[in-house]
Structure formats: structure tokens, C-alpha cells
């Protein structure tokens with residue numbers, strides 16, 4: 638496994654792989670890798686002959702006052718994990734190398750980037766869209782992998798790729814959860830034992846929505862209230878939003894009569910938790926109604 642820090646070295650390594658007619662996959666990450674990232678890496682290794690993982694804590698997607706400086710970083714451990722998975726290239730640029738001092742062009746993701754997380758984290762998705770576009774332009778993979786944990790990010794990336802005619806397939810991977818149900822996230826290391834216990838209410842709220850849907854409830858407001866009441870039982874949680882949305886546009890739905898997505902965001906202490914799940918109404922699941 639090779640590690641490179643410059644765009645030129647990354648381009649050269651990928652060009653060498655292309656010269657051997659290898660298909661190329663990219664897994665963009667911010668490091669502090671966990672099993673969720675490794676599931677993406679494994680999916681990439683199964684789909685492509687040359688796998689690139691970028692490890693870059695992207696400053697432009699952190700709003701002022703967020704945790705850019707304290708975001709967990711452990712490149713030595715990340716390298717060990719990636720070597721064990723059989724990754725070919727790890728791209729670890731510095732922020733100064735990624736962004737020219739006078740860089741002024743950004744990728745604005747449009748309305749999809751302004752709702753939900755975008756409302757709470759101003760400028761976040763422009764930062765994500767810009768860095769992902771740059772990484773895709775440097776590596777030029779056939780396929781790029783993103784986790785469903787950051788569901789809105791996944792939809793933003795899909796829009797960027799579609800609207801800018803980027804020649805890459807975007808692949809996603811389901812959320813990987815700990816045994817206690819909490820979605821894996823590099824930021825979970827911030828949680829104290831008490832906060833972690835409180836955080837269980839987040840996946841429990843999603844289960845409540847899925848359970849009510851399975852019992853026949855299709856009114857999105859009722860499902861949202863079911864989620865909110867589970868979260869309300871946990872006083873340590875401050876809820877940012879619960880929403881039942883269209884799976885691609887993320888616009889709120891009135892009725893879940895086709896596959897939808899349930900979104901939750903809440904804060905516990907200084908840590909922000911986001912989670913989501915697919916909602917498939919039973920008739921659709923049984924094939925009676927076409928989405």
C-alpha cells in the first residue's frame with residue numbers, strides 16, 4: 638500500500654493503475670476510521686481492482702465554532718486498518734495543499750444543501766460538495782463510495798455528480814451500528830458513558846417510526862410524533878429535527894405511501910448525533926404498490 642500527500646502523486650499512481658487497465662474506486666474519508674468506513678472499503682475492494690482511500694479532515698465543511706481542531710485524527714492507526722483491507726493507495730493531502738490560498742470557486746449544492754443539516758450547519762454542504770468534487774477530479778475513479786449514515790451528504794453528492802455530469806458511479810453502503818444500536822461515527826468517541834446511554838434514544842426513535850409504519854400508520858406527522866415522543870423521554874437530548882422525507886429530494890412527506898426516509902438529529906452534551914432509516918410501507922414491501 639502506498640501513501641501519497643500530493644495531488645500529482647495521487648494522479649500518477651492512479652494513471653499507472655489505469656495503464657494496467659484496472660478499475661478504480663475511491664472511498665473519501667476524514668480518517669478516525671471505524672467499521673462503518675471499513676465496510677465501504679470492503680465494498681470498494683469487491684467492486685474495483687485499484688482502491689484509493691482519501692484521509693482528509695476538510696476544513697471548509699466545518700462551520701466556525703465546530704470541532705475542526707479537535708476532530709479525532711489517528712493516521713497511523715488508519716494506515717494499519719487500510720493496509721489490512723488491501724487498499725492500494727491512501728491519499729493524505731494537507732489543507733494547504735488541497736486549497737490554494739486564493740481559491741475562490743466553490744460548488745454550491747442548491748436547495749438540497751440548505752435544509753436539515755444545512756440549516757443547522759451553514760455552509761457545510763458547500764464544503765462537502767467542493768472537496769468531493771476536487772477529490773473526484775484528482776482521482777477520477779469509476780466508482781466512489783459513501784455511507785448512508787450521512788444520508789443528506791449522500792444525496793448532495795448524487796446531485797453534484799448528476800448536475801455537473803461527473804463520470805463516476807456513486808455507490809452507498811448501509812449504516813453500520815454498534816451492538817447497542819448506535820450508528821458508528823468518528824464523533825462517538827466524544828460521548829461519556831451517560832451521554833452514550835442517552836444517545837440510544839436516537840435509533841430507538843427510528844425504530845418507533847418503522848414499528849408504527851409496520852402497524853399501518855402512514856401519516857408522516859403521526860410517525861414524526863412517535864419519534865419525537867421517544868426522544869422526549871431522554872432529557873439529556875436536545876432535538877434539532879425529526880422528519881419523514883422523500884428519499885432523494887429530502888422534502889417533507891405528508892403520507893408514507895412509498896419508500897421514504899426518516900431523519901433524526903439531536904445533541905447530547907457537546908456532541909451532535911444524526912441518524913436515519915429507510916421506511917418502506919408494508920404494501921410496497923409486499924410488492925402490492927409500486928414506488
Ligand code: PAF
Nearest residue numbers: 665666667695765768787
Ligand atoms: O463523510 C465524510 O467523511 C466527509 O464529509 C467526506 C465525504 C470525506 C468529505 O470531506
